[in-house]
Amino acid sequence: MQPDPDQRRAAVRLDQLQKELETESPGGLLAQLFGNKKRDPQGVYMWGGVGRGKSMLMDLFVDTLKISEKRRVHFHEFMLEVDALIREERQAEVTGPIGRVAKRLANNIRCLAFDEMVVTNTADAAIMARLFTALMEDEGVTVVTTSNRPPHDLYKDGLNRSLFLPFIDLVERELDVVPLNGPTDYRLDRLGDLASWHTPLGDASTEQVREAFFRLTDYAPEDAAHVPSGELELGGGRKLFVPKCLKGVAVFSFKRLCGENRGAADYLAIAREFHSIILVGIPLMGPDNRNEAIRFTKLIDALYEQGVKLFATAEAAPENLYRKGDGAFEFERTVSRLKEMQSDDYMARGHGVPG
Incomplete structure (x- = not known):
């Protein structure tokens, strides 16, 4: 371990989020007054090149977060799970399958932590804005994620990227974007x-x-x-x-x-x-x-x-x-x-x- 100003800034921001999540009392008086949309702490989007310590900070954050309603998952695995759940809902001929999937994923989860957010196919790009709007704004899940790219470079030059732009807007609105893009590859x-x-x-x-x-x-x-x-x-x-x-x-x-x-x-x-x-x-x-x-x-x-x-x-x-x-x-x-x-x-x- 050695001093790194970018990592320190990210650690301070994650520490603040930890305290907000641990202080919250779901279903308490403020939650009744304002509902999830007003109470959920702002999530965090950490981005930077390989070896900058993003996964290390994510692990420290999740491991020391003193709430039980948390989940850490690699983003690729999460989207495979989403695809399977959407197929289930469609086979059941449920209207609004993405909203239903978001509700299932959010069950007993207040903080969802992703490692390595990356979008490489049109199918994922097309549903992400609706899915994450439902998760964060409707279900009240706080999202923390890492990525090698800043939000505006996600799915860059991808097919039908216009379908993905609302997701970028959502990330920049709902998450604090924290760069860890210094020169050192640890x-x-x-x-x-x-x-x-x-x-x-x-x-x-x-x-x-x-x-x-x-x-x-x-x-x-x-x-x-x-x-x-x-x-x-x-x-x-x-x-x-x-x-x-x-x-x-x-x-x-x-x-x-x-x-x-x-x-x-x-x-x-x-x-x-x-x-x-x-x-x-x-x-x-x-x-x-x-x-x-x-x-x-x-x-x-x-x-x-x-x-x-x-x-x-x-x-x-x-x-x-x-x-x-x-x-x-x-x-x-x-x-x-x-x-x-x-x-x-x-x-x-x-x-x-x-x-």
Whole structure:
């Protein structure tokens, strides 16, 4: 632990919210006079780059909050639960299913804490304003959340984003927006001396990138079977399945990203969405793998330009991946970038910060 002014400001704000929640007496005289809308403490929206301490502060807040009516959940898991509840209500032919879902979610909950609010698909974007208006304004739930982005950048460039704008207005009206976007990435300390490029392919290399995933996401290794998956919208109605996806960290196979027909726009969408990529199964390439090598080059260009941290398992060191074939000479630029991406200076770059 070390002094950090942004973290201190966030801690002071969370401490104030704790006291407000703990002082409240639900159903008391003031609640009877004014109702939930007038009594609920203002929630908090903490945003900042990876490794800034948002999850740590969230954990401290929830763990020390002395009320029983609280819940902490990863945002991705919460929205999957919402989708399932909406389907239940619609099957029961209930009118106003989102209001009913909000009421069910708010049962015995006064404070709902989300880690890593991020919106990647149109379905979630379309319902979030109505859902969270019902949760906060109708049901009186106080929301605390973390995100890598400020509210106005959520679902940026997403399809039908106009449907999502009321949610941004709601967040900026109902939550105190607290930035933690300083230059220090404390999560890098957790990586310690863990390398980012691992050869050859095999169990030992796989174990190393697996360890990197758990250090970057704070996810419990013993619960590895339940790491969530996700979907990323690529535009034109296309979606990319993300096998493992948590807190801005995504796991892909080389085959999925470079063995299928993809272009630079797809790789840019990936690089903008995730601050860290774990890429497994990079093979040796030759004349028969010309297309895969070209796609790999485009992928690395996109990751490099966006400052994405890359952890990889590969058959060989970068300079030995593609020695013969069309574009082998040009591939040397990719080799240079791959080596730079392993450096301390590159790893300390913020996501989306040009080199």
